[in-house]
Amino acid sequence: MKEIQITTEYITLGQLLKQADVIQSGGMVKWYLAEHEVFVNEELEQRRGKKLYEGDTITIPAAGTFVVTR
Template identity: 40%
Template sequence: MSSVRDVTINEEPIKLGQFLKLAGLADDGSHARVLLEAGDVTVNGEPEHRRGRQLRGGDVVAIEAERARVVLA
């Protein structure tokens, strides 16, 4: 499994759709929606389909081998 890349946010929570874009895992909101609808996104190892899922520091979002951790600034 690949290493986890830390992505810093200024305040929590952050919505999953926003975090996907910030972390570079999705190109834009519509791409994030497609990834979620396809079941390609996991949060802390569990499948997630909701763009509005609230993420907090320490949460790990993954799409295939790419993993990004939410880190509060």
């Protein structure tokens, strides 16, 4: 499990995908979510603007599991 550290109250799913090096640019977020499964707290999520808070767990079968920390 990899940690994604934030300094703000939340991070969006699109920002997390970029920060975790799952995608190369923010423009790829919509495509990535349409083509790949991404789970937030064990629920399928397809909204790139989904707000993620400290303690949220993001599972991407192709890339691993990430947890948001502060």
